[in-house]
Amino acid sequence: MTAPTDGYPRRYDSEGLGMSDLERRTHAIGVDIGGTNIRAGVVSWDGEILDTVHAPTPRSAASLERALEGTIRELMQRHEISAVGLAIAGFLTRDRTTVRFAPHLPWRQAAVGSDLTRRLGVPVVLEHDANSAAWAEYRFGAAKGSENVVIIAIGTGIGAALLIDGEIFRGSYGIAPELGHIQVVPDGRTCPCGKRGCWERYCSGTSLIDTAIELLASQPSMSTPLAREVRMDPGSISGRRITAAAQDGDPLGEATVAEFARWLGVGLAMVSDIYDPDLIVIGGGVGSSAPMYLDEAREHYAAMVTGAGHRPLARIRRAQMGEEAAMIGAADVARAARSESTSG
Template sequence: MRPLTIGVDVGGTNLLAAVVDESGQVIDQLRSPTPSSAPALEQALERTVTELSSRHDVAAVGLAVAGFVSRDRTVVRFAPHLPWREAPVARRMSERFGLPVFLEHDANAAIWGEYRFGAASGGENVVLIAIGTGIGAALLVDGRMYRGSSGVAPELGHLPVVPDGRPCACGKRGCWERYCSGTALADTAIEMLAADPSQSTVLSREASADPGSITGRRVTAAAQDGDPLAAAVLADFSRWLGLGLAMVADLFDPDLIVIAGGVAGSAPLFLDDAREVYAQSLTGDGHRQLARVRGTQLGEEAAIIGAAEVAREALASGR
């Protein structure tokens, strides 16, 4: 039997850690808030991994990080929502845990989890689009991870789609994720209300009482309840997702695209419409094969399962 490993999704808000077996099954897990300083974060990771390893015989740890990871997967170069900058995280945490530690970008970890055990199983050229606060992405070419020359590819969420459009945290304007993300759902709702303040819907009344109540999660919930403003926001989101999928397909010509991330849980509200826009917008429509577009099978556990499998495979190969 291959050994048990721990996968940790090191997010900007929460740490989600799990013991994962060779078949990709989560057998134990812990969740805790993500501290804001590097020392506190590393202490929290140590506590979490120590607790799990005291309950199970684990051989290695994989850390899925929302940020730039060096090509050799030992250093976190930059993470916008984490305190690490040019930090040798693999070495530091290995010393704390007393176990081998392997880093991976969170979207790469998610696509590897889906490839080995979920929605991307059987795919060869696969793109994963992780839609949450922003857009993360990962790419498999002939079943192998594509990282780019410095280890940070592909940053699809920051491809500009609207010249001089909405400002983005990356410093540019009009990025795809500013129109197709959980944050974008809220921004679009606010813009639609500003354009027509006379709208009278549950969502518009909530916004009038408390503008801060409009979040991506609230918009999708209102759409499920039949709110017409929320439905219009989801229609706009679907269009941007479909246009983006066509762009992704023109760039990479994948056989499969997997939609993951926090917003993917609401896929029944938008994915069919997005597929239609995608099919209509693809260059050479009617003269090429459409990539299959699937929702995630592993959900929020994709990154931890993938990180644990990365660690298991690296350990087996002696890397």
């Protein structure tokens, strides 16, 4: 049995129309492979997680594949499984069988999909973790019913995914869209990607820290609880601490979050100029604090988008699927890809 290597996930409606009886009876496994932990779950056709297994992420490629095989087999012993989807933060080939490069995992040009398909005897499909989460939102969450959607996951950096006419867009080589590395400030803050001034350096959890330090440097007389903490030990400050300070009314915290909202609006306007989506979904770890900044970001977006005042604006919503989105989406992508390969 070989893994499916072409096509996009087939569209199903919320009642599962378009699925065979076999697709409803069998389940798929979604695996969210993080740099620290592997989280695997059995997912039903309607997005319900039925069973889970967690394991630490090994450091070597061979050990990681053995750990994945063991984790998946454990679930396969308890459930009838039709396909497996792996959600991976890294660059994949467009056919979703090979990991080109994953910065937090040991794989380099590794044919993970075909190797695990051979070992397990069921199709194993790879998917970018942001695409997996986006697909979960499209099928079951905030993007359900929309056609042209941009998903922005804001955490340590910015992950992004794009759905065009209800299909995941991957680009010619499986890498798109790296929206977090669009340059918004020429010669701006350095980015781990090697460039300067990337959007995620001004609009992410780590950017909050840099912004707070820069604001305090420009206003040295500021004296607030957060300002004193930053002066005393800037290395101990986290994005979570800054948002908590803002919620408590700390002026430095509020100013930092306001800058974050401005840069989010700037980036969303650029994204809308390029893709013209009908919906933008904001998720990720910093996305959970969206009530603090989303209304202000909407105002910046509406003012800065090209043709402001003379064009429809994208709706901007919070993600709904939470931390399990990548697991659910990877399972559903794998199930649909298997269905395409068997029906074609």
